[in-house]
Amino acid sequence: MQKYVQTDLTKIKLLTSHIFPQLLLILVMLIMVILLSVTSPFFLTWDNLRNIFDHSSLYIILALGMTFVISSGGIDLSVGAVAALSGVCMAAAMQGGLEAGLSILGGLIVGGLMGAANGSIISFLKINPFIVTLGVMSLSRGLALIITGGIPIYGFPRDFTWWGNGHIGPFNPPMLLAAFLTVLAAVVLNMSRFGYYTLALGGNEEALRRSGVSIHLYKIIVYILSGVAAALGGLVVTARLNTAEPLAGWMLEMDSIAAVVLGGTSMKGGKGSVAGTVTACLLLGMLRNGLVILSIPSYYQQLVIGIIILAAVIIAEVRSGKNLAFINK
Amino acid sequence: MSKCCTLGKNPFIRLRNIKKSFGHVVALDGVDLDVYPGEVTALVGDNGAGKSTLIKIISGVLYPDEGEISLNGKTYRHLTPPVAIELGISTVYQDLALVDCRDVASNIFLGREPLKARFFVDKKRMNRESEELLRKLKVSIPSVTTPVEFLSGGQRQGIAVARSINQQGKMIIFDEPTAAMGVGESARVLKLIRSLGDEGFAVLIISHNLHHVFSISDRICVLRNGRLVKDFRTENTNPDQVVGFITGSNQRTEEFRKGSTKA
Numbered sequence: 001m002q003k004y005v006q007t008d009l010t011k012i013k014l015l016t017s018h019i020f021p022q023l024l025l026i027l028v029m030l031i032m033v034i035l036l037s038v039t040s041p042f043f044l045t046w047d048n049l050r051n052i053f054d055h056s057s058l059y060i061i062l063a064l065g066m067t068f069v070i071s072s073g074g075i076d077l078s079v080g081a082v083a084a085l086s087g088v089c090m091a092a093a094m095q096g097g098l099e100a101g102l103s104i105l106g107g108l109i110v111g112g113l114m115g116a117a118n119g120s121i122i123s124f125l126k127i128n129p130f131i132v133t134l135g136v137m138s139l140s141r142g143l144a145l146i147i148t149g150g151i152p153i154y155g156f157p158r159d160f161t162w163w164g165n166g167h168i169g170p171f172n173p174p175m176l177l178a179a180f181l182t183v184l185a186a187v188v189l190n191m192s193r194f195g196y197y198t199l200a201l202g203g204n205e206e207a208l209r210r211s212g213v214s215i216h217l218y219k220i221i222v223y224i225l226s227g228v229a230a231a232l233g234g235l236v237v238t239a240r241l242n243t244a245e246p247l248a249g250w251m252l253e254m255d256s257i258a259a260v261v262l263g264g265t266s267m268k269g270g271k272g273s274v275a276g277t278v279t280a281c282l283l284l285g286m287l288r289n290g291l292v293i294l295s296i297p298s299y300y301q302q303l304v305i306g307i308i309i310l311a312a313v314i315i316a317e318v319r320s321g322k323n324l325a326f327i328n329k
Numbered sequence: 330m331s332k333c334c335t336l337g338k339n340p341f342i343r344l345r346n347i348k349k350s351f352g353h354v355v356a357l358d359g360v361d362l363d364v365y366p367g368e369v370t371a372l373v374g375d376n377g378a379g380k381s382t383l384i385k386i387i388s389g390v391l392y393p394d395e396g397e398i399s400l401n402g403k404t405y406r407h408l409t410p411p412v413a414i415e416l417g418i419s420t421v422y423q424d425l426a427l428v429d430c431r432d433v434a435s436n437i438f439l440g441r442e443p444l445k446a447r448f449f450v451d452k453k454r455m456n457r458e459s460e461e462l463l464r465k466l467k468v469s470i471p472s473v474t475t476p477v478e479f480l481s482g483g484q485r486q487g488i489a490v491a492r493s494i495n496q497q498g499k500m501i502i503f504d505e506p507t508a509a510m511g512v513g514e515s516a517r518v519l520k521l522i523r524s525l526g527d528e529g530f531a532v533l534i535i536s537h538n539l540h541h542v543f544s545i546s547d548r549i550c551v552l553r554n555g556r557l558v559k560d561f562r563t564e565n566t567n568p569d570q571v572v573g574f575i576t577g578s579n580q581r582t583e584e585f586r587k588g589s590t591k592a
Binding site for chain 1: 388390411414420426427428430436439440448450
């Protein structure tokens with residue numbers, strides 16, 4: 001009798017600890033929406049919301065790739081630099097006379113290759129992902145600077161800039177790309193064999209290996225995904241600005257990691273939430289937008305965003321820690 | 330070595346002259362071992378006798394330096410984990426190799442998730458078959474959707490066993506299955522292992538606990554300093570005799586001297 005009661009309690013606690021980070025995010029988001037719409041009449045207009053979605057789409061695209069990497073127990077610091085490198089490659093290809101579609105494809109392949117380099121070195125040589133991706137970050141940034149000679153490339157055909165400023169009904173391509181990738185990522189992570197193995201890699205790599213699964217293959221695919229996501233981010237940035245900047249995407253890796261962790265994906269690996277990542281990206285986008293609307297100086301914006309990320313992560317961590325302690329009793 | 334009285338039966342796996350060294354440390358020094366279906370074979374020996382090395386070789390995690398492994402009428406120089414699993418050898422490791430943050434069904438089907446539409450993992454089927462399997466093994470858990478980190482040692486052991494059987498294992502190896510387990514839980518796990526033997530699985534178990542070994546095994550093989558020094562039928566021996574072979578006090582002086590210089 002007593003055993004069953006305990007079981008029920010465990011289940012309830014389990015459920016709340018699982019959903020808690022997302023609930024917290026949505027709560028914070030609601031509070032922000034209310035505060036901002038009370039203080040500014042501009043906030044809750046379609047134009048402004050569209051602005052927020054548009055800006056967040058870049059972060060969402062990169063953070064989705066990062067969700068897979070962090071769920072698998074890794075980290076990818078190279079995404080910002082790979083985004084810049086891919087954008088630069090697309091631009092250089094178009095400058096060389098290649099048509100937009102093929103140039104984009106080429107840029108995505110470059111992103112995938114950088115991801116494959118990350119994954120192969122991490123998996124085969126068993127080197128810490130932090131160090132490997134740090135190296136690839138520097139390498140990609142260097143290549144982007146070499147290809148452009150440090151000077152931005154600008155002026156692209158419309159077929160290309162459409163990816164940044166085009167219109168499809170009330171939406172634009174980056175938003176729809178982000179939405180499409182969100183659904184795809186959620187399905188793949190939660191329902192496909194690859195998603196199961198990604199989470200198992202983060203939970204207990206050795207268990208997966210002993211079950212006869214090739215962990216090298218899946219690890220490399222995870223990093224390739226992140227590289228391609230970064231390249232798609234590069235496409236969006238380059239097309240939006242109509243300029244390929246070798247220094248584009250600066251610190252984008254930090255924003256992605258912050259969003260992923262804020263969304264409830266465990267840095268220890270094994271637990272990943274696509275919905276959480278996207279919610280966190282939108283929350284950060286809303287925050288940046290709100291701080292601008294409230295005309296808070298940009299130096300303070302950095303500070304405020306940092307404090308909010310820290311607070312959210314600490315609260316979520318303390319909460320889940322308490323839950324675990326409770327269950328173990 | 331006494332030839333066993335499992336006449337008329339073919340061994341599931343036959344190891345011959347298995348040798349393995351790590352640097353200058355000789356872990357296995359020419360081991361012969363047969364494991365029969367429908368029997369629980371216990372591998373006993375002191376720390377460093379080579380038990381773990383031997384089961385790692387059987388499960389393909391380590392490659393022997395010398396020797397042969399015969400299985401299904403074929404002879405192999407070494408196995409790899411996927412090949413071993415394919416041949417029906419499943420290992421329940423001491424650390425159980427469970428993915429703690431994933432649920433019970435995902436762990437039982439780890440590496441062989443059923444698919445529908447060639448892409449989606451068939452979660453419903455996984456849950457259903459996991460429940461069936463656990464019921465058959467008499468392992469009680471709150472739900473197959475509970476993450477295994479919230480389960481007790483015995484329940485986790487049950488899940489690791491269920492996974493081995495689900496891998497179509499015909500031979501199941503246990504590495505210290507009752508280590509760090511309470512009395513009641515140990516008893517349940519031992520019963521489970523015994524029942525696997527009765528159902529026709531070839532079971533190989535490593536244990537330090539002679540009481541447990543005597544309560545469930547059909548055969549006891551003693552390893553000492555990398556050699557299989559004795560192969561008993563359980564009913565023909567007693568704990569004192571086995572301890573004698575484990576420590577080497579029953580050995581002839583010559584062999585004893587050899588052993589001690591090596592150690």
